[in-house]
Amino acid sequence: MDLRQRINDVENEIQRACERSGRERSEVHVIAVTKYISTARAMEAVQLGCKHIGENRWPDALEKWEAIGDQATWHFIGQLQRRKVKHVVERFSYIHSVDRWSLAEEIGKRAEQSNKIQNCFIQVNVSGEQSKAGVSPNDLFSFADELRSIEHMKVIGLMTMAPYESNPEHTRPVFQQLRHLRDQINERQIFEHPLVHLSMGMSNDFTIAIEEGATWVRLGSVLVGKDEDPIE
Numbered sequence: 075m076d077l078r079q080r081i082n083d084v085e086n087e088i089q090r091a092c093e094r095s096g097r098e099r100s101e102v103h104v105i106a107v108t109k110y111i112s113t114a115r116a117m118e119a120v121q122l123g124c125k126h127i128g129e130n131r132w133p134d135a136l137e138k139w140e141a142i143g144d145q146a147t148w149h150f151i152g153q154l155q156r157r158k159v160k161h162v163v164e165r166f167s168y169i170h171s172v173d174r175w176s177l178a179e180e181i182g183k184r185a186e187q188s189n190k191i192q193n194c195f196i197q198v199n200v201s202g203e204q205s206k207a208g209v210s211p212n213d214l215f216s217f218a219d220e221l222r223s224i225e226h227m228k229v230i231g232l233m234t235m236a237p238y239e240s241n242p243e244h245t246r247p248v249f250q251q252l253r254h255l256r257d258q259i260n261e262r263q264i265f266e267h268p269l270v271h272l273s274m275g276m277s278n279d280f281t282i283a284i285e286e287g288a289t290w291v292r293l294g295s296v297l298v299g300k301d302e303d304p305i306e
């Protein structure tokens with residue numbers, strides 16, 4: 075399918091999900107996840123209006139970053155090793171996968187050296203699947219509390235990945251729980267600022283995530299396709 079058509083179709087689905095749940099379209103931001111596609115196709119997506127790019131590996135993202143640079147805003151969405159933090163902090167405006175102290179500490183250190191405040195999400199393993207990264211809901215409040223001491227990090231929200239379900243409706247409780255955890259962090263006033271953002275929803279389940287309050291959806295295959303798709 076044509077890239078322009080895909081982007082239109084996704085936009086229509088987002089608008090319908092916002093209408094169903096009484097939300098403003100402007101509350102929901104889209105990250106085009108380009109890990110499955112070529113640099114040429116990623117550039118085409120940017121030209122067609124995808125202004126936020128998500129990548130989950132470093133240095134795999136380097137070629138695209140060099141080609142696209144500041145024509146897009148960069149989101150790091152994958153598991154991150156400490157020795158790669160420097161490269162990621164230098165280039166990505168958002169890191170969605172903060173899930174342990176050693177990583178957070180390194181991000182703070184590198185952000186200070188780069189003279190920036192790094193926007194981050196805490197990744198939460200809501201479903202408890204072994205294969206998934208993220209802090210457990212039980213550890214979330216104490217972890218969030220620890221992060222307050224990192225001056226060059228700004229925690230802006232929570233991120234999760236729902237298990238793949240053939241019926242996406244089954245992912246709804248995962249998204250509801252992430253929203254609930256965010257609200258609890260705000261009630262406890264763990265951070266001086268309230269957390270606004272929920273990074274949740276992928277190709278299979280983004281309309282459900284939007285109904286449950288997603289402010290960032292991370293869309294790969296449904297939005298920009300995969301490389302085996304014919305490129306027009």
Ligand SMILES: *Cc1c(COP(=O)(O)O)cnc(C)c1O
Nearest residue numbers: 107130151276277292293294295
């Ligand atoms: C790959 C990936 C996505 C996008 O996956 P699709 O199912 O193709 O939309 C979203 N979030 C994370 C963390 C990913 O690794």
